[in-house]
Amino acid sequence: MLSALKRPDTLRQDVLASLVVFLVALPLCVGVAVASGVPAELGLITGIVGGLVVGSLPGSTFQVSGPAAGLTVLVLEAVREFGLGMLGVLVLCTGLLQLALGLLRFGRWFRAISVSVVHGMLAGIGLVLVFGQLYTMAGVPQPRAGLDKLAGLPGLLGDVLDGGPPATACAVGAGTVAVLVLWPRLPARARLVPAPLAAVALATAVTWAAGLDLPHVQVRGLSGVIDLPELNDLASISGPLLGTAVTFALIASAETLFSAAAVDRMHDGPKTHYDRELLAQGVGNTLCGLLGALPMTAVIVRSSANVRAGARTRLSRVLHGGWLLVFVVALPAAVGIIPLPALAGVLVHAGCKLIPFGQFVPLWRRHRGELAILVTTAVGILATSMFEGVLFGILLAVVKCAWETSKVQVEVHELTDGRVLARLTGNATFLRLPRMMETLEALPKDRPVELDLTGLRHLDHACRTALENWAAGHHDAGTEPVLVREAVG
Numbered sequence: 001m002l003s004a005l006k007r008p009d010t011l012r013q014d015v016l017a018s019l020v021v022f023l024v025a026l027p028l029c030v031g032v033a034v035a036s037g038v039p040a041e042l043g044l045i046t047g048i049v050g051g052l053v054v055g056s057l058p059g060s061t062f063q064v065s066g067p068a069a070g071l072t073v074l075v076l077e078a079v080r081e082f083g084l085g086m087l088g089v090l091v092l093c094t095g096l097l098q099l100a101l102g103l104l105r106f107g108r109w110f111r112a113i114s115v116s117v118v119h120g121m122l123a124g125i126g127l128v129l130v131f132g133q134l135y136t137m138a139g140v141p142q143p144r145a146g147l148d149k150l151a152g153l154p155g156l157l158g159d160v161l162d163g164g165p166p167a168t169a170c171a172v173g174a175g176t177v178a179v180l181v182l183w184p185r186l187p188a189r190a191r192l193v194p195a196p197l198a199a200v201a202l203a204t205a206v207t208w209a210a211g212l213d214l215p216h217v218q219v220r221g222l223s224g225v226i227d228l229p230e231l232n233d234l235a236s237i238s239g240p241l242l243g244t245a246v247t248f249a250l251i252a253s254a255e256t257l258f259s260a261a262a263v264d265r266m267h268d269g270p271k272t273h274y275d276r277e278l279l280a281q282g283v284g285n286t287l288c289g290l291l292g293a294l295p296m297t298a299v300i301v302r303s304s305a306n307v308r309a310g311a312r313t314r315l316s317r318v319l320h321g322g323w324l325l326v327f328v329v330a331l332p333a334a335v336g337i338i339p340l341p342a343l344a345g346v347l348v349h350a351g352c353k354l355i356p357f358g359q360f361v362p363l364w365r366r367h368r369g370e371l372a373i374l375v376t377t378a379v380g381i382l383a384t385s386m387f388e389g390v391l392f393g394i395l396l397a398v399v400k401c402a403w404e405t406s407k408v409q410v411e412v413h414e415l416t417d418g419r420v421l422a423r424l425t426g427n428a429t430f431l432r433l434p435r436m437m438e439t440l441e442a443l444p445k446d447r448p449v450e451l452d453l454t455g456l457r458h459l460d461h462a463c464r465t466a467l468e469n470w471a472a473g474h475h476d477a478g479t480e481p482v483l484v485r486e487a488v489g
Contacts, residue, residue: 010312017309018319020194021064024305025051025320026327027196028350030217030335031343032067033294035133036075038084040217040335041225043067044328045293051321054284054296055314059277061270063256063263064302064317065284067294069350070121070255071248073128075294077385078244088229089237092289093245098253098282107257107274114397116363116370118258119356120377121251121390126354127382129347137173137344138166139215146382169214169341176203176345194305196346203342217343219336222328227292248295251390256281256298263303269312301350369400406431408456410439419448425455430462440470448480 025047033043043066050065078090101107131149135142138160143149159166176199183195207214260272277298284296306316327334356374363371377393384392406429413421420443428436443449451471453459459467471482 011315013310013312014316015319017306017311017316018323020309021302021306021316021320022323022327023197024194025064025066025299025302025324027200027338027343027346028069028299028301029067029324030338031346031350032069032072034217034340034343035069035072035129035136035347036067036294037079038075038087038294039225040219041222041328041332042087042293044324044335045222045226045291046288046296048321048324048328049284049287049291049293050296051317051319051324053287053321054280055317055321057276057280057283058273059280060260060263060272060298061314062267062303062307062311062317063260063272063277063298064306064320065256065281065296065298066302068252068255068297068299069129069347069354070125071252071295071297072347073125073132073381074244074248074251076132078248082241082244085227086236086241087294088227088289088292089234090241090245090248090289091285091293091295092229093237093242094248094252094295095282095284095286095289097245097249098278098285100282101249101253102275102279102282105275107253107276107278114370114373114394116373117377117390117393117397118254119359120374120393121254121381122354123356123374123378124381124389126351127378129351129354131382133344133347133351137170137341137348139169139341140166146384150382165213168212169339172203172207172212172214172339173341173345173348175206176200176342177349179203180346180349199346200338200342203345204338207339207342208337212339214339214341216340217335217338219332222332225292228290229292252285252295252297253278253281259298259300259303263298263300263307266304266307301353369404373397373400402429403431406458408432408436410436412439412443415450419450420444421450421452423452423455427458428456428463429458429460433463433466436463437466437470440467440474443474445474448483449474450483450485453484453486 029043029047030040031043033040036043047066054065075087079087082090128146128149131146131153132142134153135149135156138156140156140159143152160170161167179199179202180195183191183198256277257274260274260277264271281296281298288294288296309316311317359374360371363374373393373396376396377389379389380392381389383389406427408424408426408428411423411425413423415421422440422443424436451467453467467484471484474482
């Protein structure tokens with residue numbers, strides 16, 4: 001960061017990049033907060049901490065942190081269950097857990113999570129976010145459960161088609177989505193303004209010019225929303241709250257580190273140190289918890305904007321936090337004129353981008369098992385909760401891995417002296433036990449049998465016990481017992 005201050009060209013590039021990231025982050029910080037059921041200022045506080053604090057810490061050079069759409073569903077559920085007053089305690093516990101994971105050097109282990117589980121997690125978050133924000137986009141209260149949101153879509157469509165306020169609000173939200181979709185196709189000069197800012201600004205201008213009566217973001221100022229945790233709050237920490245904090249920490253860490261891997265592929269500069277980045281996120285979330293703000297992760301939208309804008313050092317992400325702070329202090333009323341359907345449109349677009357549509361066809365053609373994991377994880381999140389859906393996806397990935405690695409072949413040979421040789425090769429586990437035993441039980445009982453286990457790389461307890469019982473009871477009276485050969489040692 002000091003090198004940027006010494007070199008004018010680097011400083012200029014970082015300042016320009018910081019402005020781009022600020023313009024991208026502003027509507028997203030507000031939109032994520034509103035969708036999470038908390039005051040808009042809490043999202044801006046998290047963005048400020050992500051820039052000024054996390055941006056100055058080692059770990060990743062170009063990755064930008066702030067409130068993320070990926071945690072919106074979790075935060076909304078947590079606020080409903082524990083109350084807004086306990087959000088700071090929850091985020092504080094999340095930050096402390098991340099600090100512990102970073103100190104224990106767990107950062108690299110997050111890279112071992114199945115990519116299909118991660119894609120399924122993002123797809124599930126995207127689906128819940130899209131289905132929920134469709135209601136907000138029409139100015140209608142959204143159901144709580146994911147399946148209820150899906151089941152209520154026909155009724156929502158009927159409300160919109162009937163006209164009135166829902167139709168007006170939906171038109172503004174749909175127009176916002178249309179701007180976001182079409183913006184990348186405009187000439188380069190027009191695209192100097194980030195798409196989220198342009199979409200929200202146009203929707204706000206149209207709403208004001210047409211005199212539309214739509215719900216707007218409520219703004220009270222930073223002093224009215226910062227809620228420092230008290231000793232009574234810390235003393236009331238319960239098992240369910242800690243379980244939610246663990247979920248926050250794991251998902252936020254996984255999203256951050258997978259984002260880091262994606263950002264590292266976008267530039268030729270210094271690569272991410274995963275354990276340090278995890279520590280930086282822990283510091284940021286601990287501070288956000290003390291301020292009662294939203295949890296943070298590294299955000300791929302802002303990070304990619306930072307790289308594409310030509311950032312050279314960490315200074316760009318630090319400055320973006322400074323711009324957010326100046327905006328909140330100097331122009332807080334500007335946030336209050338933004339119509340909620342416009343922010344809902346931004347989040348509907350963000351939710352759709354979380355769904356990896358480009359992965360479906362390649363996985364169907366080459367890795368259908370991975371596609372099953374992705375879809376199962378996403379559906380599990382939609383039908384139950386984030387934590388249960390991700391756990392089910394991880395369990396399915398482990399079962400798939402165990403099934404594919406536990407391949408055992410049984411080769412039967414007729415020897416010239418009348419004996420039958422059964423040779424086992426591969427990995428003999430309980431998953432392959434039924435088919436393996438079917439082959440062995442079909443061997444003749446009136447002839448000497450030799451069982452060769454020297455080709456096995458692994459033999460688990462279940463298979464060993466089954467083979468011993470089979471060998472002891474397979475031969476007929478008067479026939480030689482089954483001869484078992486195993487590798488020495």
